[in-house]
Amino acid sequence: MRGLAFDVAHLLAGGLVLMSFLLLYQTRLYALLNTFALQAVVLSLSVAWQAYVQGADHLYVTAVIAFAFKAIVIPIALHRIIIELGIDRDVENVVGVGPTMLAGLALVALSEVVMLRIAGGADVLAREDLAFALSVVLLGLLMMVVRRNAVSMVVGFMSLENGLILAGAGAKGMPLVVEVSVAFSVLVALVVIGVFLFRISERFESIDAEALDSFRERGR
Amino acid sequence: MSAEALCLAGDAGLLALAVAGALFAAKPLGRPLVYGGALVLSALMLAVAAGALAFGGGAETLVLPLGLPWIGARFHIDALSAFFLVVVNLSAAAASLYALGYGRTEHDPERVLPFYPAFLAGMNLVLVAADAYTFLLSWEFMSLASWALVMARHSEDQNARAGYVYLVMASFGTFALLIAFALVAGLDGRFAFEAMRAAPPAAGVAMLAFAAALIGAGSKAGLVPLHVWLPLAHPAAPSHVSALMSGAMTKVAVYAFIRIAFDLAGPPDWRLSIPVLIVGAASGLIGVLQALMDNDLKRVLAYSTIENIGLIFVALGLAYAFHATDFDAAAALAMTAALLHIFNHALFKSLLFFGAGAVLTATGERRLNRLGGLLNRMPSTGLFMLVGAAAISALPPLNGFVSEWMILQAVLLSPAFSEWTLKILAPAVGAGVALTAALAAACFVRAFGIPFLGRPRSEAAERAKEADRLSLAAMAGLAALCAIVGIFPGQAIDALSPAVDLLIGAHVPNQSSMPWLTIAPVAASRGSYNGLLVAAFIVASASMASTVIHRFASGALRRAPAWDCGFPDPAPTTQYTGESFSQPVRRVFGQLAFVVEERIDMPRPGETRAAHLNLRLTDRIWNLLYVPLILVVERTAVQLNRLQFLTIRQYMSVVFGALVVLLVVLASWP
Structure with a gap:
């Protein structure tokens, strides 16, 4: 059982990292959203497996919340936003796919090294979980940095948050309250960002974040 | 409780x-x-x-x-x-x-x-x-x-x-x-x-x-x-x-x-006492020189604080050096001197600032050259200021003398150091202390004499009124304490021994048991001081002199024209000023602490305008140390200001980069 528990958890967490890589090179918004939904599914599976392994029932609730919001509600909402804005066109990458993937690989390696150093003595399961979670967080940040489109920035932010939930689920004894609040804060962020996107597109007829900069006060 | x-x-x-x-x-x-x-x-x-x-x-x-x-x-x-x-x-x-x-x-x-x-x-x-x-x-x-x-x-x-x-x-x-x-x-x-x-x-x-x-x-x-x-x-x-x-x-x-x-x-290391001694002596000298040059009564007092802090740090450096070289009797003497000077300085510096405040209230003036003749208008404030000025100038029988005398006593024990550096440095620092004390006396002759003696140099000084009773009571209390500590120093030294014991592990011999209130902090053969005797002598000789003068001299008050260099101008501005008083010291020592620029603007023969003496003092330390520092900070600030005008993505990249750098540091930390 010990070996199986570790292997499955490893597989699911690794799958999450894989999904993050998939997100990095999606060039179309719909594909991006679908990949994001898939990542959320893998996340909820991973959390559910953790619940089973740790015997922590409240993690099932977390898994359900993650599935319901991240795999269903948020992708559908973003789909609608995209349709309403009429921007179902290509995503433009600022940095090419190749360098982005290489940077992503370096980040995963970095998070593995960091976790080996600071949590070397911890339980292997928890450590690997944390290493993958940190990778997902860093990849999400990377996505926010390299994308110009505001919708894909939002997706990057959400996938970053997936990494946080993975870390929370991997650490034993994290109370449910924290996860619920995190989930709802993401939902609130979605609402705010959605409103924000509509406003941006109304004003500037584009949701390219670079467009915003031309309206800023110039430095001396 | x-x-x-x-x-x-x-x-x-x-x-x-x-x-x-x-x-x-x-x-x-x-x-x-x-x-x-x-x-x-x-x-x-x-x-x-x-x-x-x-x-x-x-x-x-x-x-x-x-x-x-x-x-x-x-x-x-x-x-x-x-x-x-x-x-x-x-x-x-x-x-x-x-x-x-x-x-x-x-x-x-x-x-x-x-x-x-x-x-x-x-x-x-x-x-x-x-x-x-x-x-x-x-x-x-x-x-x-x-x-x-x-x-x-x-x-x-x-x-x-x-x-x-x-x-x-x-x-x-x-x-x-x-x-x-x-x-x-x-x-x-x-x-x-x-x-x-x-x-x-x-x-x-x-x-x-x-x-x-x-x-x-x-x-x-x-x-x-x-x-x-x-x-x-x-x-x-x-x-x-x-x-x-x-x-x-x-x-x-x-x-x-x-x-x-x-x-x-x-545990102490004797080498550490070197910077303390040097910095202390330098503070003493530069502080007192600045005090001598300045023309603002309260700023003179502030500079004099720097001087006294310098003396305290010299005593602390000596205590540290003696303590580190296991000569605890001398360390106890230097530490007692430092603590006593701390106490004394708190007394007379508060007293002098109160006096300066009273002068400021009465005249609205802090510039020495706008004051003058206040002793007639504010006799009590003047008396208390005089006591404070005498105490801070280390005149017996007041308290300042006792502590500065003890600091010099500790300096005199410096041949006992085994390290040659200290053997040479300590007497040099002692010479600095002695010079500081002498200049401090000059400084307070000026700080008391210019505002309180002579004739008023401004209308405000002429109309000055005595301070209120409560202020005077505070000043009187402090002045009395200055005299009491000066006359009974043994009791004060004994009161300090628990603190000295705590720091050094030894204390100076008990002084209260000495006959006739004498203090001999090392040994009677090395030097002793009797505040009561000095006070009694001063009182006796002064009253004898005044008796003689009043009994045998004519009691009539005579007023005669002061010698006026053959140029009879009755204006009070022709009196000796603060600048005139400090001019010799400025010529001799001024270049040490300042960049002095004296420019005389002489009218040509036949011109009727007045001559002018322009005096500009700039602080060397400010020019050498602080001005370049301020420039560097300002330039860096201008460069860093660009960070305030990045795009949203650049901000996120900065945050991301910082996170990655921190993780790399964490991963590669030895």
Whole structure:
């Protein structure tokens, strides 16, 4: 059982990292959203497996919340936003796919090294979980940095948050309250960002974040 | 109840007064409430501290569940804290009494009343704190409260700049102290003073901690070259606060240095005394030279504080060096001299600032060259100022003489050093101390003579009125204490022995048992002093001379024209001025501390306009050290300003990059 528990958890967490890589090179918004939904599914599976392994029932609730919001509600909402804005066109990458993937690989390696150093003595399961979670967080940040489109920035932010939930689920004894609040804060962020996107597109007829900069006060 | 609990209760009372001050500042009740309350609380804490010094404080440490969670806020009063509590609360009580009268002339009481008790509470809390966190928190609280008081008259010219420079230097000092405590506390975070004592740091770390403590405490105390804020900030505050900042707050800084250097930083290393001795002597000389040149009465007093702090640090350096070379009898003498001078300076510097405040109230003038002839108009203030000036000039039988004499006695023991560096350095520093003392006497002849003697140089000085009764009572009390400590120095020295014992492990021989109130801190064969005898001689000879003059000379008052260089101009501006008085010293020593530019603008023969002497003094230390530093900071700020105008993605990249860099550092940390 010990070996199986570790292997499955490893597989699911690794799958999450894989999904993050998939997100990095999606060039179309719909594909991006679908990949994001898939990542959320893998996340909820991973959390559910953790619940089973740790015997922590409240993690099932977390898994359900993650599935319901991240795999269903948020992708559908973003789909609608995209349709309403009429921007179902290509995503433009600022940095090419190749360098982005290489940077992503370096980040995963970095998070593995960091976790080996600071949590070397911890339980292997928890450590690997944390290493993958940190990778997902860093990849999400990377996505926010390299994308110009505001919708894909939002997706990057959400996938970053997936990494946080993975870390929370991997650490034993994290109370449910924290996860619920995190989930709802993401939902609130979605609402705010959605409103924000509509406003941006109304004003500037584009949701390219670079467009915003031309309206800023110039430095001396 | 233990002394710690009583002191904390007093501090809580002061903080409550601060709140009351904020609420009632505009009401007529506010001033007597705040200053009266501060007077009562300071007097009570003075009694508690004196008791703790005389009978020994409690051995226990009071731990309150505040501050850092696994340490709490610790408070403890040992003999050293008790002594400094006496100094601070004595000054505070005198300043509160003075302010009961003086505060009437305050323009914006709501800018002073809330911060004055908070300032007192901050100083008291620093002295009773027994862990690094509580210490630094109280230290910063004290700094901020005093900054608010410096800014009380923010609309006056230069005061805003003074406040700004003070704030920057105070932050810098706190930062250095933070480093000192961090080094002593070590990696496992022994923040409580007891834990620091139990496991002193390794020699190299202790050296760094000592240096950081010297910089941190020195910047607050006003050691050269970190003194630049002091002559700006101390005079800017209302006079009773100036007195407290000069008399008490600089002593709190000295306390911080003593606490770290002698108590917490482990066994002493004689090499560390070298910078202390040099910096102390330099502060003494540069402080007194600046005091001699300056034309602002309160700024003269502030510069003189730098000088006295320099003398105190010379005595501390000697004590440290003697202690490190296992000559504890001499170390005890030097430490006693330092502590006694700390006490004395608090007395006479407060007294002089009170006098300066009274002059400022009466005339609205701080410039020496606009005053004059005040002794006839303010006889009591003048008398007390004279006592203070004589005491600070180290004239027997007053208290300043005793401590400076003891410092020189300690210098005279320097041939006993086994290290040649100290054998040579200590007498050189001693010569500096002697020169400083002589120049200080010249400085206070000028600071007393120009405003109080001669004829009034302005209409304001001519119309001056005597200060109010309460202010005079505060000055009279301090003047009396100056005389009492000067005449009975043995008792004062004996009262200090518990504190000296704590720091050095030895104390000077008991002085009260000596016959006829003589003191002989080393041995009677090496030097002894009898304040009572000197006082009796001065009184006897003076009364004899006055009897002779009044009995045998003509009693008629004669007025004759003063010699006027053959140019009879009755204007009072032709009198000797402050600048004329300091001119010889300026010519001889001026180039040491200043860049002096004297330009004489002589009219051509036949021209009828007046000649002018333009005198410009610029501070060498400011030019060499601070101006380049300010330039570097300004340039860096302009460069970094670009960070404020990045795009959203660039901001995110900066955050992301910082995170990755931190993770790389974490991964590659050895």
